[in-house]
Amino acid sequence: MPQSPSTPHRRFQLVLVKPSHYDDDGYVVRWWRAMIPSNSLAALYGLALDCAGRNVLGPDVTIDIDPIDEMVTRVRIASIISRFRRNGNFGLVALVGVQSNQYPRALDLARPLRSAGIPVAIGGFHVSGCLSMLDGHAVELDACRDLGIAMFAGEAEGRLDLVLRDAAEGRLRPIYNFMSDLPGLEGTPVPFLPIANVRRTIGRNSSFDAGRGCPYQCSFCTIINVQGRKSRYRSADDIERLVRSNWSQGVIRFFITDDNFARNKEWEAIFDRLNYLREHEGIPLGLMIQVDTLCHKIPNFIEKAKRAGVTRVFIGLENINPDNLAAAKKRQNKITEYRKMLLAWKAHGIITIAGYILGFPADTPDSIRRDIKIIQKELPLDILEFFYLTPLPGSEDHQRLWKTGVAMDRDLNKYDLEHACTAHAQMSKEEWEAIYREAWSLYYAPEHAATLLRRGAATGVALSSLVKLLVRFAIATHVEKVHPLQDGILRMKHPSERRPGLPHVSPWVFWPQFIWETLRKQTIAVGTLIRLVRIMRSIQRDPNASKYADQALMPVDDDDETLDLLTKTNGARAAIAHIKRVDELVHVRGAA
Numbered sequence: 001m002p003q004s005p006s007t008p009h010r011r012f013q014l015v016l017v018k019p020s021h022y023d024d025d026g027y028v029v030r031w032w033r034a035m036i037p038s039n040s041l042a043a044l045y046g047l048a049l050d051c052a053g054r055n056v057l058g059p060d061v062t063i064d065i066d067p068i069d070e071m072v073t074r075v076r077i078a079s080i081i082s083r084f085r086r087n088g089n090f091g092l093v094a095l096v097g098v099q100s101n102q103y104p105r106a107l108d109l110a111r112p113l114r115s116a117g118i119p120v121a122i123g124g125f126h127v128s129g130c131l132s133m134l135d136g137h138a139v140e141l142d143a144c145r146d147l148g149i150a151m152f153a154g155e156a157e158g159r160l161d162l163v164l165r166d167a168a169e170g171r172l173r174p175i176y177n178f179m180s181d182l183p184g185l186e187g188t189p190v191p192f193l194p195i196a197n198v199r200r201t202i203g204r205n206s207s208f209d210a211g212r213g214c215p216y217q218c219s220f221c222t223i224i225n226v227q228g229r230k231s232r233y234r235s236a237d238d239i240e241r242l243v244r245s246n247w248s249q250g251v252i253r254f255f256i257t258d259d260n261f262a263r264n265k266e267w268e269a270i271f272d273r274l275n276y277l278r279e280h281e282g283i284p285l286g287l288m289i290q291v292d293t294l295c296h297k298i299p300n301f302i303e304k305a306k307r308a309g310v311t312r313v314f315i316g317l318e319n320i321n322p323d324n325l326a327a328a329k330k331r332q333n334k335i336t337e338y339r340k341m342l343l344a345w346k347a348h349g350i351i352t353i354a355g356y357i358l359g360f361p362a363d364t365p366d367s368i369r370r371d372i373k374i375i376q377k378e379l380p381l382d383i384l385e386f387f388y389l390t391p392l393p394g395s396e397d398h399q400r401l402w403k404t405g406v407a408m409d410r411d412l413n414k415y416d417l418e419h420a421c422t423a424h425a426q427m428s429k430e431e432w433e434a435i436y437r438e439a440w441s442l443y444y445a446p447e448h449a450a451t452l453l454r455r456g457a458a459t460g461v462a463l464s465s466l467v468k469l470l471v472r473f474a475i476a477t478h479v480e481k482v483h484p485l486q487d488g489i490l491r492m493k494h495p496s497e498r499r500p501g502l503p504h505v506s507p508w509v510f511w512p513q514f515i516w517e518t519l520r521k522q523t524i525a526v527g528t529l530i531r532l533v534r535i536m537r538s539i540q541r542d543p544n545a546s547k548y549a550d551q552a553l554m555p556v557d558d559d560d561e562t563l564d565l566l567t568k569t570n571g572a573r574a575a576i577a578h579i580k581r582v583d584e585l586v587h588v589r590g591a592a
C-alpha cells in the first residue's frame, strides 16, 4: 500500500531476549550449540510474527523482530542500544520466559538498556509465579519497579498486541497481570523459530507446547500455580500447521514441552494427526514428550505415541520412596506401577528418561545410595537425572517457607535445581551437596552404562541415540558443572559477561585458562564417547544381544516380594499391604 506523505514509515524494534544465567564462577552459561531450544522464545516469536502480520501498530509501522537465545548467542548490549538510537528508541526489549534462576541475569541485561531510555518488559515463570503466590513484591520484584521494567504475569496469547501498542505509544504500565485469566490456546499463533535459531541446537531440534496445565498437586511444582490445573490445548489443526511450517525449513524433531502430555485432553487427536503426517505425508518426525507415571494406563497412549514418532519420553518419577512422594503430595506416583510403565515404553523401543529429586524429608546419603542401586537393578530406565528439591518461587513449598520465615538462599541465580537453597532436616548442606555429586557418578558408572546399552539392544532402542545421551548425562555435572538440561556442546565464555560485583579477570589470564579448560573438557567428552561407542559396537557384534535379560527387564506382579523396590522402605511395604487388602476385599466380594 503506498504511504501517505504525512505519515512517515517507522520501524518498531522488537528484540526478544531469553536470558541465560551465571555459572558458579559468575560467567554467563552459553554454548556453541545447546541441547534443547527455548520454547518460551519460540512461543513469543510466533505471537510477535502474528502481531507483525496483522500490523497491530498501524499500517505505517513495520515490526522488526529479533529473537535471541542467550544460551547460544552473545547478547551485544551496545549494538542493541545503537540500533534503538537509530530508530529513536522506538521499540521494546522483551525479556522472555525468565525463570527465577535467570532473573538476576535478566536485570543485569536490562540495566544498561533502561539507562539508555529503551523500553523493557519482562515475563516468564519468576514474575508469574511470584505474583500468583506471594505479596506482589517478593521475590525482588521491586527491582523491576525501580528500573522501570514492565512486568508481565500470565500468558501472552491475545495480550501481546496491548503490550506492543503501549510500548509504541511510550506508556508501558508497571504491571500487566493476567494471572486470573488464562487464555484458551486453540487457534492461537503457534510457537515457531526461524531456521537460523534452530541450527543452534544439536540435531536441529525445535519445540512446541501442545497444551498447558496439569491436574495434579505436587507441592514443589510451580506449573500448576502459573498455568493452572485445567488442561488447555492446541488443536490437531494447530499442530499440523506448526509441523508443516517447520518441515518447510527442514525441521522435523520436536520437544513437546507439555509438562504432562498424557493429561492433555487432545493427546489422541494430536498423536493421530502426527501419525498421519508421518505415514501419509512422509514427514519423518522425531519427538520427545513428558508424561506422568500412570500414562501406560491410558488405553493406546503408548502405542499411539510410538506411531506419532516419539523416540524419547521424560517421566516425572521423582522418587521411589512412597513416604517421600506422599510428603510432596505426589500421590499419583505409585511405585508398584513404575516397572509396568517403564516396561511398556521399553516394549516399543522408546528411550526412557526420568527426573529424580534428592532432598525429600526421608532422604539421607545412605538411603539415596540404596535407592540408586535399586533403580539400577530393578527398573528398566535408561537415563536418570538428579535435581535438588528446591523451593522454587511460585510453588507451594516456597510459599510455605516464605510465609513462615524459614531461611532460603537469597541469590535467585541458584534456584536452578542444582543448588541446595534451604536447609534439609537430615543432611547438612555439605552432605547434601556431596550426595548430589555422588549420585551422578553412581548412576553413570561405566558398568551401569554398559548394562543400559545391553538392555537397549535387547529392547530395540536406537543405540547411537542412547550413547549420545549417556555421554552428556555422564559428564555434564562433573565436567561442565551444569545440569544436562542446561548443557551444550563447546562452552563459550567472554570476560565481559561476568556477573557484576565479581572481579574482572585480565584477558592474559582469562583466555589461556579458557583454552586449557576447553581442551580438558573436550578430551574427557571424546574419551567417554569412544569408550561407549566401543561397548556399543561389541554389543552390536554379539549375535545374542537381543536375548539379553536381567531383573529389570522381567515382567512383574504388583506385589513381587523379591524386589527391593517394593520391600526396602516402610512406605513401599505399606503400598504392597494396601494392594493385598484391596485384592482380598475384591476376592471376598467376588466370592460372595
Ligand code: B12
Binding pocket: 020, 036, 037, 038, 039, 040, 041, 043, 044, 071, 094, 095, 096, 097, 098, 099, 100, 101, 121, 122, 123, 124, 125, 126, 128, 129, 152, 154, 155, 156, 157, 160, 163, 209, 221, 222, 223, 227, 257, 258, 259, 392, 393, 394, 415, 416, 417, 418, 483, 484, 485, 486
Ligand atoms: C521446556 C522447559 C524447559 C526446556 C526449555 C526452556 C524454555 N523455557 O523454553 C529446558 C529443558 C531447556 C528447560 C531447562 C530448565 N528449566 Co525448564 N521448563 C520447561 C517447561 C516444561 C516448559 C517451558 C515452556 O515452554 N512453557 C511455555 C511458555 C510459552 O511459557 P512461558 O515461558 O511462561 O511464556 C509465556 C508467558 O510467561 C508469557 N511471557 C513469557 N515471557 C514474556 C515476556 C513478555 C515481555 C511478555 C509480554 C510475555 C511473556 O508469554 C508466554 C506465552 O504465553 C517449564 C514448565 C512450563 N510449563 O512452562 C519448565 C520451567 C520453566 N523450567 C524450570 C527450570 C527450573 C529449569 C532449569 C533451571 C532446570 C535445570 N536445572 O536444568 C533449566 C534452565 C535452563 C534454561 N536455560 O532455561 C522451572 C522454572 C521455575 C522458576 N520459578 O523459575 C519450570 C517452571 C519448571 C518447574 N520445575 O517448575 N526447561
Ligand code: SF4
Binding pocket: 214, 215, 216, 217, 218, 221, 222, 223, 224, 259, 260, 292, 316
Ligand atoms: S505432575 Fe508434574 S506438572 Fe503436574 S503437578 Fe506434579 S510436578 Fe507439576
